Ligand SMILES: NC(=O)c1ccc[n+]([C@@H]2O[C@H](COP(=O)([O-])OP(=O)(O)OC[C@H]3O[C@@H](n4cnc5c(N)ncnc54)[C@H](O)[C@@H]3O)[C@@H](O)[C@H]2O)c1
């Protein structure tokens with residue numbers, strides 16, 4: 572157990588610590604007057620179920636960020652184990668204006684692009700925003716949900732993508 576230093580941890584020490592956490596992986600997408608944009612995100616979590624509300628933290632330095640603010644809507648497309656390449660594309664491997672090429676995208680309520688074969692998708696309206704350091708914490712009310720698919724999910728932990736098996740092992744008799 573390392574003794575707590577009096578100083579704030581360095582960004583690299585913090586990132587090393589944060590790399591130990593496992594999280595689901597999502598494509599956060601938007602469309603509207605600010606144009607269509609999207610990026611890969613893991614900083615998504617539930618806030619409340621009354622009304623259904625989630626949060627996502629977006630780096631203001633991302634090329635996609637201005638579009639989210641202008642459009643005021645977004646979709647959280649939760650990825651399956653088959654989407655590791657797509658996650659890399661939307662994390663910057665593919666330039667912002669080419670990320671949506673080569674596949675059909677749907678919409679639900681807000682017009683934000685919905686990935687038809689996502690594990691699940693949360694179509695949201697941004698209802699509040701808090702600037703914290705380099706990121707904005709976007710508070711989003713969920714206006715529609717896509718159907719949940721019975722398939723392995725995609726996780727990110729230890730700086731690697733991993734599979735979240737859909738079914739637990741059969742109960743021991
Ligand atoms: N929340 C985020 O903005 C976030 C999360 C994950 C990864 N990333 C970015 O993806 C790239 C690859 O990351 P990695 O996990 O392979 O290694 P890494 O060492 O850059 O990051 C390790 C962990 O630290 C946290 N983190 C990293 N950069 C952050 C940031 N700018 N703001 C808030 N939290 C951050 C994340 O939980 C990440 O999984 C890096 O450029 C990283 O900045 C950003």
Ligand SMILES: Cc1cc2c(cc1C)N(C[C@H](O)[C@H](O)[C@H](O)COP(=O)(O)O)c1[nH]c(=O)[nH]c(=O)c1N2
Pocket residue numbers: 596609610611612613614615628629630631632633634635661662663667727
């Ligand atoms: C696994 C993983 C997880 C995340 C990211 C990356 C990766 C690889 N990125 C960074 C984001 O996807 C992207 O790399 C940056 O926004 C730069 O891309 P642009 O080309 O500027 O859109 C990221 N960015 C952000 O603002 N919030 C987040 O939660 C995350 N999470």
